[in-house]
Amino acid sequence: MQQQSRAKPLRYSRQRERLLYLLQSTDTHPTAGWLYDMLKPEFPNLSLGTVYRNLSVLIEQGLVKKIDSGSTFDRYEAKTTPHYHLICHECGTIIDFEEQLFPEIDALVSKAADFAVEGHRIDFFGTCSACRTRNGKNS
Amino acid sequence: MQQQSRAKPLRYSRQRERLLYLLQSTDTHPTAGWLYDMLKPEFPNLSLGTVYRNLSVLIEQGLVKKIDSGSTFDRYEAKTTPHYHLICHECGTIIDFEEQLFPEIDALVSKAADFAVEGHRIDFFGTCSACRTRNGKNS
DNA sequence: TTATATAATGCAAATAAGTGCACCATGGGT
DNA sequence: ACCCATGGTGCACTTATTTGCATTATATAA
Structure with a gap:
């Protein structure tokens, strides 16, 4: 690669x-x-x-x-600190999500699969509050 | 978008x-x-x-x-069943990882951020076993 | 400071992916 | 079976990203 x-x-x-x-x-x-x-x-x-x-x-x-x-x-x-992304599929905005979800996830997966995990990426897709408001909260 | x-x-x-x-x-x-x-x-x-x-x-x-x-x-x-990807940065291979890690993650993030999460994606990056073997296990 | 090896740049050309438009095809109505 | 509204297709073109190559610039040694 x-x-x-x-x-x-x-x-x-x-x-x-x-x-x-x-x-x-x-x-x-x-x-x-x-x-x-x-x-x-x-x-x-x-x-x-x-x-x-x-x-x-x-x-x-x-x-x-x-x-x-x-x-x-x-x-x-x-940004080098670990964080995740909330991606709004309506307006395209990307919001940083700072909370650390599972510190041990890489080690866990490394062990479960035969794969040397060096890092990961987590993205959430959905609708941001601005778009929900604009849609009248129903989207 | x-x-x-x-x-x-x-x-x-x-x-x-x-x-x-x-x-x-x-x-x-x-x-x-x-x-x-x-x-x-x-x-x-x-x-x-x-x-x-x-x-x-x-x-x-x-x-x-x-x-x-x-x-x-x-x-x-x-593949429609939930799973994650192990992506080898050396040979580019993508391996499916079938185990369900945290079923409640979307709800959790929806609540923590003001964002209506509809789905997520998790990818792990690292070195697959084939490449590690080829490298003499030291990579 | 000067010479030298080679990393970085700018430009142009190549790829990968997305899109407008005229024409073809599907599917609901008659 | 035939008509018709509009979704799907092929083709050409646009946009986003990558790459080859000659030139410029950085860093190391003399």
């Missing part, structure tokens, strides 16, 4: 530094396009390819996570 | 029927391209657009689920 090479030397890059900083400064789960637009003024010939490539690098480093919201584009976040 | 219109009338379509049947006949978590290739002999002018569109319809009906494996393409499955 991809690298298992932990030993890939990284070099400093201003684009990557600013990208990470930008992601860490927001809690809005941005898209690649939004990140690109925000960085463009600072790097007039920034390319989307660079944004995507740096996102991959940061993901490999564990500093960024990709969120598959079920929509047509992916979202990203730089 | 998309429809909340449950009331969309559906019509029979041979392509969709065969697509669903094909998906139900395998446990390999196929890609859209693989499904397309398999159906092509039966429908010589089938188009990929039709495959994607029918997958969406089936997903709305709850008969099919999309799996975001972190790789460059999505995978699909028609």
Whole structure:
């Protein structure tokens, strides 16, 4: 699939530094396009390819996570503390859910299946309160 | 984001029927391209657009689920019983994990957050036993 | 500081997935 | 069996993401 090479030397890059900083400064789960637009003024010939490539690098480093919201584009976040996502299928909003549900889940699954679990992802799908209100609470 | 219109009338379509049947006949978590290739002999002018569109319809009906494996393409499955995925980041294999972990999780989160949870997804990332063996168990 | 190896970038082209539109097919009514 | 409203399809095009390649920049050694 991809690298298992932990030993890939990284070099400093201003684009990557600013990208990470930008992601860490927001809690809005941005898209690649939004990140690109925000960085463009600072790097007039920034390319989307660079944004995507740096996102991959940061993901490999564990500093960024990709969120598959079920929509047509992916979202990203730089929050490193464990949390889950509540994804509204009506408006697309992603809400962070901070409560730790089962700390022992990875170990449990590792043992039950013959699989070395290194991490997991939990997403909840449903309707956010704003959309329920707008629908007259009946949705 | 998309429809909340449950009331969309559906019509029979041979392509969709065969697509669903094909998906139900395998446990390999196929890609859209693989499904397309398999159906092509039966429908010589089938188009990929039709495959994607029918997958969406089936997903709305709850008969099919999309799996975001972190790789460059999505995978699909028609298994309707609740289960989770073990995704090997080395070879990309997806293994079904059948054990029910927490039946009450949706209700719990619905209450804790102000969000009407309708379903959830749990994926575990790590290394499968085949890859661990190949690596000499040290990975 | 200068030279050197190679990571990172920008650009363009390639892939994967989603969509508009004209035409074909299903299914309910007659 | 025939008509007709509208869902489904194929095709071409758009959007989102990834990748090859020549060039630029970082970091290490001389």
